[in-house]
Amino acid sequence: MTDAAVPPPPSKGERTKERIVAAALELFRAHGYEATTMRMVAEAAGVSLGNAYYYFENKDLLLAAFYREVHEAHLAAARPRLARKRALADRLSAVMTAKLEVIEPYHRFSALMFRSAADPESPLNPFHPAGADIAREGEQLFAEALTGSSTRVPSDLAAELPGLLWTYSMGIVLYWIHDRSPGRRKTHALVDRTVEMIASAIKLASNPLLRPFRKKVVELVRDLRFPTEV
């Protein structure tokens, strides 16, 4: 039990797999996803084409590895920024700005994220086991943004907000994909303004007058959150 935490030395297969991922990520960065062929990945990793497919059933799974890396970078960029903010709008803005900065280098091929996210068969969609971790961790980040803030959130709403905010962030990314303005000015403007609106809406939601409406929304979100369940 005491030494269970010591990771075993990587087997040969694990090292090969690692080489393939590393080669793929670099090629994706340099040339984009479509322009990177499995043959290029295999060659850069020093393995045969068939061998690359032995480790990654298809090209999308390599893309999934790429997203995981981007996601880790987002978490790493967002958390220190959160430490310096208290107001909810500022905290949401910190999370979203970190996201936009991390993904900026990949703008030219980020449409793929959506192609895959929308496809129920794809390992990248948030309801697919392979993509579920990233979605959960993304929600967790928003949960942290909420709990650390000075704004009081009605508890029924608090339970659903991380999921809603994560969905919101996906919407922002979708906008960003189409944003051709210099420096993604428009997306940044959208974030600045929507985080204010969200913060306002959350404050409004505590207003007793709006309680029935809030209850309805919360109930709706709770009931219908998982379309893939029967």
Next chain:
Amino acid sequence: MTDAAVPPPPSKGERTKERIVAAALELFRAHGYEATTMRMVAEAAGVSLGNAYYYFENKDLLLAAFYREVHEAHLAAARPRLARKRALADRLSAVMTAKLEVIEPYHRFSALMFRSAADPESPLNPFHPAGADIAREGEQLFAEALTGSSTRVPSDLAAELPGLLWTYSMGIVLYWIHDRSPGRRKTHALVDRTVEMIASAIKLASNPLLRPFRKKVVELVRDLRFPTEV
């Protein structure tokens, strides 16, 4: 001038093109998009593979023809239903229910719609010239749903609502894609409940107390509606 409206008889090329579309639509319906190969389409249309590509630069453009047909079917299904409703929630529900019924037969391959809609390069995305018509006509349908209703809408909001509702309908379709419940029960529940909420929200938006918040939202939507502009 007087005979300008008489369409010229279809040229040989036009008839060939028509045959190709018809063959493709039938094959898509029967086997789905991925499983339908360009070679199958060409053979079913009685032309060579190269000839099919002469008329349709790529497979996506055939898919675009398919979407156009689905879209026409939606318009045709929705309009008579609108004629029988007055309450806003009912009218929105009529439009959405017509949509869900029309697309139901294509559930298994509808993920493609999103793959393409999210991709800035795709002819199907609403900001791309080839896809813009469908988006505009979709908004037009929602505009009709609004103007024919008994609910009074503040005029600043009225200008933006058709676009917002069209976006909403895309969101519903995205949910529907992932919906595995029998009879798409969950999506129908989502529609029933969201149209009520939207109708309530629109009524709330007329409330003078919420005017500043409404102004903010409307202004935001107006400013940022077109991410592809610079």
Next chain:
DNA sequence: GTCTATAACCGGATAGAC
């Protein structure tokens, strides 16, 4: 200039030997 066909290319994916 409009239309049609054949052959080839390229890249994702698979089969099967070692």
Next chain:
DNA sequence: GTCTATCCGGTTATAGAC
């Protein structure tokens, strides 16, 4: 676990027929 050989389908080049 690794390779080579091959398949398959989207796409392109190109030549020729009407």
